[in-house]
Structures are given as structure tokens and as C-alpha cells.
Amino acid sequence: MAEVYFQGLNYSLANEDTWVEYKLAPENAKSYFAVCGSGSRVIPLLAKNPQELHIVDLSEAQLKLFRLRLEAIKKLTYEEYLYFLGYDNHSSKESRADLFSRLTLSEDDQQYWKHFEKDWLPSGLIYLGRWERHFMMLGRLFQRLTFSNLLPLFATHSFQEQQAIREKYWKEKLFILYTRIVMNEWVANKLLYKGHFAGATDKKTMKMSAADYVSSEFNDLFKNTWVKSNYFLQLIFLNKVTFKEAFPAECDEALFDKIKHGTTKIFFHQKNLLELLKERPHDFYSLSDTFSYMSDSEVANFLSSLPEEIPHKTLMVIRTFMRKPSFQVVSPWSEQIERNKQLAKEDCTRMYEFSVLEKT
Secondary structure, three states, X not given: OOOOOOOOOOOOOOOXXXXXHHHHOOOOOOEEEEEOOOOOOOXXXXXXXXXXXXXXXXXXXXXXXXXXXXXXXXXXXXXXXXXXXXXXXXXXXXXXXXXXXXXXXXXXXXXXXXXXXXXXXXXXXXXXXXXXXXXXXXXXXXXXXXXXXXXXXXXXXXXXXXXXXXXXXXXXXXXXXXXXXXXXXXXXXXXXXXXXXXXXXOOOOOOOOHHHHHHHHHHHHHHHOOHHHOHHHHHHHOOOOOOHHHOOHHHOHHHHHHHHOOOOEEEEEOOOHHHHHOOOOOOEXXXXXXXXXXXXXXXXXXXXXXXXXXXXXXXXXXXXXXXXXXXXXXXXXXXXXXXXXXXXXXXXXXXXXXXXXXEO
């Protein structure tokens, strides 16, 4: 597994539309298992009120970010939370430093975030990750090189209004050319994924190149969806999540209130994912795209190593990006191919294939 890549603060917002996992997760279950990432992909699951949440990540920094997000929910108002994270720069009378002082964190976590204070005080925490900064840089570069201004598309009041002006502002062929230059395999592998890019020629299972895949999906998003409601596109091309229509699941006020008053007991694990999966049964699994960075030999028989006590109808959500390693879907597990295809379309980022497995 690419352990070198998964160190430090890689993700602070990321590109997973967690409404997908939230809708699949059962209410009031005994235990959830989730890969942490930026924390924003896991926070909404707490609104389903599981008794326990087991959260795993190889990076201690990512676990710290989850704890910070959750503590902010517990101690701040909804408006203060949006401001603190960086979604809304006008919804708090107090500074981010003042809001941070109200949070109860371990000494180690507190010192960690104080060390990065100069980076998150101006604009919030969601733009801190290396992944986010890389794609924000690519978005700025695209607009400078092509003299593009995409704000009018994002500022439209409806999909119909967007369609009426789309061709004036979004140049499909220009973006295809751009991705082949700066979003190609070499750039991704060298500058972002440190040699562990799942879309590299010697690793990917998808037939398309990384550049062609990204340009195809982005062109489709601009042509067939209302981009004002897409936080991933706003992060890239506006360099911030500007419009509330695009706020991801962690910004939903109803979910925020449920999480604030929730009593889920949380366990943190910094260890190998596949070894951890063997240890105990859970009622829902949210595994992100971790399998994209694993070899066929690592994951081939992972289902047969899971505890027999896993309840029937338990769902396991696996995302993959460009690389889908071969694993055997063996009884009592099954998957519905058509459901997986539909979920891939529902995810607003369009960057993933889905394998939702169900214990029958």
C-alpha cells in the first residue's frame, strides 16, 4: 500500500460526495467502520446515530482533523462552524482564533493546529490539504493560460440559465488540451501522488488516460449539471466553495444539529486497513478509495477474511479511482452492478467507480 503518500495532511475537503454513503447507512446501528480522509466524508454519518464509530487512517494528521471538525460541531453554533471551516467568511462575529480557543482538544492536537495557525486563520481549514492546494493551483493556471472567467457560469440561478451561456464561457476542446498538458499522468504522479498515482499506466485498470478521463467527466458536468451546486468544481475553478448551493453534506444544518446532540462512541485506529477489518464485525463500511492504492494480491480474498458475525444486509461502500483491483465477491456477499453505476452518476464529483457490496 502507498503508505508514504498517506502521511501528513493530504486532504482537508477532498472530492467525495458523502451524501451517497449517508443515504446508504442504516439508522441507529451498533457500529460503523469508516476511512477518515479529511473527516468531511465521515462527519455526516454521525447523524445516523450509530452506537460506535471506528475510524481509521494511516495519517495521524487526518485523524486530528476529524477530531477538530467534531469538536467544532459540539462547541460552536452552525454559523460559527461554517465560518471556522471556511465555507462562509461572514457568519461569525468572532475570529477563527477566538473560536478555536473555545474548543477542548488534547494538548497534542491543540499544538498541532496552533503550529499551522497562519495557514488556516485567513480562510479556514478546508483549503489546507496538499490535494486541495494542488487542484486549486491547476484551476488558477487554467484560467490564466486560457484567459477564462468561469464565475458567470457558477453565478447562474438555474441550470437553464447556465445552458444559455455555457458555450460562451466553457470551451470543451480547450479544456481537453489543458488536461493533457497539466493534468496528465506525469504531473499527477510527480507533483501530487509522489509516485503512487492510481491512474499511472502500470497501475490503472481503466482504459482511458487520466487526462482524458478528467476532461470527459468535467465536460459532462458543465454540459449536463448545474455547476453552482458542485463544491468540487467551485474549489478548482473559483478556488473556494463560494455558493451555499454547493455546500457538501457536512454543512447541512439538520445533520449538524443531530451530530451536535449525538452520543456515538468513537474509536480511532492508525493501522493497516485490511488487518483492522478482520478484527470485529460492523453494520456499515465506508472505505473511500483506499483499494485504488492496493495491489490485487492484497485485496483478492479480503471478503473471506471478514468476521462471520457481520449482520445480514450490511453494506460495504468501496470507491475506486482509475484502478479497480480484482477481488473475489464470494458468498454471502453480493453486488448489484446497476446500482453501482447509478451511484457513480449521483456522486457530484464523478471521479469514482463504486462497488457496493451487501451481505445476503
